Amino acid sequence: MQPGEAGGRAPIPSLAVAAVLLGCFIAGFHTRLFGIGLPDLRGAMGLDPDEGAWLSTVAMAPQMLVAPAIPWLVAVFGLRRMLIGPALVYAAVSLLIPLTRDYPTLLVLHALHGALLGAFVPAALMIIFRSLPMRFWTAGVAIYVLRAGFTLNAGVFLTGFYTQQLGWEWLYWQDVVLAPIMALLTWLGAPRVKVDRALLAKADWGGMILFGVGLTMVYVALDQGNRLDWLNSGVVVSLLVGGAVLFAGFLLNEAVVADPWASTRVLMSRNIALLLATSFCFTFVGTSNGLVLPNFLTVVRQLRPEQTGELLLLSVALPMVVLMPLALIVLKRVDARAVLMSGLASFALAAWLATGMTHDWAPGNFVAVALLQAFGQSFGFLALVLYGLANSDPAKATSFVAYIQIIRLLGTENGSSLLGTFVRVREQVHSNLIGLHLEAGDGAVAQALAGLSSMYASHGAAAAHGRALGTLAAMVQREAYTLAHIDAFRLAFWVAIVGMVLVACMGRAKPGPFTHRQIG
Incomplete structure (x- = not known):
């Protein structure tokens, strides 16, 4: 029995690890559910596009505000103080949001919701290393890594299921169930510790x-x-x-x-600098593969999440559950740099295959692309994290984890924002280029309009011609969007190649529990 335990109950460290890993999945799923389900949320809450956009920002930005400091705060105040209370408040806020219609109140609740959500992920690795025997470290890290790609892809399916079967409220209410479970696991698993006043005094x-x-x-x-x-x-x-x-x-x-608190000296080694640069490349490519594919199916094929989610669940999320243990086995025998290289190469191949798509591609045409993405997420991301841990200084863990939050949150946001802008601009370029070949009076254009007008002949000659013009414009926009998404996959291909070059420049990691032949 450890001193200070209530009623003499000894903590169960594995339950503390289960709590922080559950928190990681809660954060990953909610971020994805909120992003995909935002159009449904806007309609249900009666928000215009500007209000919906700012609601999304207010809901996610507070994570960036609090997440970098969480590992240090856990070191000072202990996991129980930093997770149990916030988890219960988070559950209460998740319950209230769907019942609220006042926009300023929605903004306040979402800001609080995002800040609390930001406390769930950052301390996970630190708790894994403190609570588990060394032989289980890599297994814990593998589950931590799994949640990123799994929630990104399974979240699309879950969003469709909630909005169509249970109601949009369950985009929030699932956490009313899960967050108290996380609090209970923390209470059972984390020891009571005194506040580290010496560390607090040097804050x-x-x-x-x-x-x-x-x-x-x-x-x-x-x-x-x-x-x-x-x-x-x-x-x-x-x-x-x-x-x-x-x-x-x-x-x-x-x-x-x-x-x-976050000394820049942790970034001074060549391997760490190259790792951070590679992480931005990997995050960008992973984000593009997780966003461009479903975005194409939504914009061009006009499919809803419940129609695209099955592809991402069956071809990316579930295969990752099988691939992750295989990645662990490989990393016991192969240098993490080679495994990371294979993950980036898989991403590059997936992007290259997707550049051959047409506007007729349905979810079934993307199965090979999705499977390659699953391999890249599983092997590449796990190798990236283990290589980073192998090159980090345990004495400066809170500093290193603070910078990791830049990649986890800001890198992902940077990738999705730049990709959104890239697709928008390329669509405008392709619309203009296609339009240059559709001149009034051109024989092929006139023939196409005549054929389309005949389809609307029952509406009258004038109305039929107007509808034909609208249909032709929609066809041009469809092709422009298809070409824009092809360009996005081309960009992802070249970013993956840059990442592979950076990996080739990395040096060997120092011997330790996260290098091959010593893992496990």
Whole structure:
């Protein structure tokens, strides 16, 4: 029995690990459900497009504000204080949101919801290493890694199921059930610990505030950039400049304070610098594969989540459950750099295959692409995380994890925002280029209009001609969107190639529990 346990009950460390891993899945699923289900949420809550866009930003940005500091706060206050209360409050807020219709109240509730959600993921790896025997570390890391790709792809299916079968409210209410379970597991598994007052006395509050607020401003700018047209918007420019100034202040603060919270020295080794650059490439490619494919099926094929979700569930999410243990076995025998290279190569091949698509491609045509993406997510991401752990200094774990949050949240947002802008701009370019070949009076155009007009002949000559023009314009836009998505996959292909080049420049990791032949 450990001292300080209520009633003499000894904690069960594996339950604490189960709690933080469940928190990771809760965060991953809610982020995906909210993003895919936003059109349904807007309709149910009576929001216009601008209100819906700002609601999305307010719901997600607070994660960036709090997540980097969570590992340090857990080290100071303990897992019980940082997870049980927030999990119960999170469940209560999740219950209230679907019952609310006042927009300002919705914004406040979503901001609180996002801040609480930001507490669930960042400390997971630290708790795994503190609570499990070393031989189980890689298994815990594998489950942690699995949740990213699994929730990204299974979330589409789950969104369709909730909105069509149970009601849109369950996009929130599933967490009313899951969050208390996480709190219970934490109560049973985490020991009662005293506040580390020595560490608290050395708190670098200035660094945490500058880091969190600065990156949150950049996050908001990225999230709103595509909608507000980037540098043509004073709001976006102000957020980017303000975020950059605060982040520069954070770097200066870390250089002068006696006990920096997130020392930049953890980034000074060649392997770590290359790892972070590769992580941005990997995150971008993984995000593109998780977003471009379903976006094509939604925009071009006009399919709803329940129609596209089956492909992503059966061809990406579930195969990952099988591939992840295989990846662990391979990583026991093969250098993580080679496994990471194979994951990026799989992403590149998937993107290259997808460039051959046409507007007729249905979900069944993407099975091979999806399976390759599952391999890339499983083998590549696990190798990336294990290589990062093998090159990190355990004494500076809270600093290293703080920077990891930039990649986890800001890297993903950067990828989705840039891809959204890229697809939008390329669609405009292709629409213009196709339109240059559709000149009034051209024989082929006249023949096409005549054929389309005959389909609407019952509406009268004038109405039939107008409907024919509208149909032809829709066909042009459909082809333009198809070409734009092909361009997005081409971009993903080249980013994957850049990632492979960066991996080739990495050095061997120092011997330890996360290098091959010593894993497990």
